[in-house]
Amino acid sequence: MNQAAKPLAWDDFRLIKAIADKQALPAAAAALGVNHSTVFRRLGQIEAALGVRLFERHRSGYIATPAGEEMVQLAGRVDDDITAFARRLAGQEIEPAGELRVATNDSLLVDLLTPLFAQFLQQYPGIRLDVLIGNRAANLSKRDADVAIRATDNPPENLVGRKPARIAWALYGRAADFPDAASPEPSLLWERNWISLGEQFTMLSAVRYLARHVAPERVVYKLNTVLGLAEAVEAGIGIGFLPCFIGDTRPGLARLAGPNPDLAADLWLLTHPDMRHTPRVRLFLDFLAGEVARLRPLIEGERPIGRAPPPETPPEAGDDA
Incomplete structure (x- = not known):
């Protein structure tokens, strides 16, 4: 063993983890914001200091040796500890x-x-x-976001939060096509365009x-956003299920039928346990x-079947308020 070995620094662990993640020096250099030659030189210095090879060079890229894997695992644990420390400070x-x-x-946003x-x-x-928009679950443990607002009956177990409402879904059609929407013939609805x-x-019921x-x-x-459902129904393309907070405001x-309880989902306000007592998070929630x-x-x-009520209009000048 090299008795004069220089103690390892956190940057050394970051470099080894980046090489293991990317399996190539240029990609690791880009992730670290340094040039390729710097990564190559520092890898050689770390291996020389430790007296072991941390990677095997294959055609497929840099593959960690057992010693390299152990260093990568330690780097991951340190990274998690740093993230947790930052959350606690926040x-x-x-x-x-x-x-x-x-x-x-x-x-939900719009x-x-x-x-x-x-x-x-x-x-x-x-x-x-x-505000970060997307249907992919944000990783609140890694501070991708501080709060997530989701419609789900299965929130992640590692998060805490509240469910202040349950989102109802019902069947809607274009109002002009259903002048007597309070009593549409159910059997005929299945023959319409959807x-x-x-x-x-x-994952949606x-x-x-x-x-x-x-x-x-x-x-x-078909479309890949709930946001476009109401526009498509309103354009007369077909009938379809919509969240009531969207359909009932247009x-x-x-509305062609009452909310179907089997289609509903809880509305969750979620955060990480380390963040729930942060003043700005607590106030927001x-x-x-x-x-x-x-x-x-x-x-x-909670409204009857039929058309949404027209928006209220302010009284004109001279009218009694």
Whole structure:
């Protein structure tokens, strides 16, 4: 053993982990923000200091030896510890200020959350929101986001949160096509053209229900976003299931049946346990939980079958208020 070996630094572990992850020096160099020759030179220095080879050079790339794998595993544990430490420090904030990263999907953002976010920012001007849109679950353990707002009956077990409402789904059609939407003939609905989300949304009960009950040739239009469902139904392409908080706010749509309880999903406000006591996270969750509870009748579809009521218009000048 080399008795004069230089102690390893955290940057050495980061370099070894990057090479193992990328299996190539140029890709590892790009990930670390250094040049290829620097990675090559430092790898040689680390192996010389340890007196062992950390990688085997194969045609497929750099493959870690047993010693290299052990170093990579240790680097991963240190990285996790650093991330956890950063979360704990964030949880010790005193003032509700700073950036808050919120992950959700496009339909929740556009049809439900944006006005609530605007109210929150007005009430807490020291906080900035960075909204991340997508259906992929954000990794809150790695601080991809501080809060996730999701419609799911199976939230990740490593997160904590609240479910202030349950999102109801019902069947909708274009209002002009259903002048008597309060009593449509159910048997005739199955013969109409239908709209559905694509196969990548089979985790949604509404998609699975439609696949079981509607003949494939009757599904004339598919799309990969809930945001476009209402527009497609309103355009008269076909009928389809929509969240009630979307369908019930559009006068151009008619609800053709009551909410189906088998299609509903919980609305969750989620965060990591280390972040739940952070002032800005706690304020955000408290605020949203209260506002969503106020909107629960809309979210849970508590209105009669038929057309959505027309939007209220302000009285004209001279009218009695």
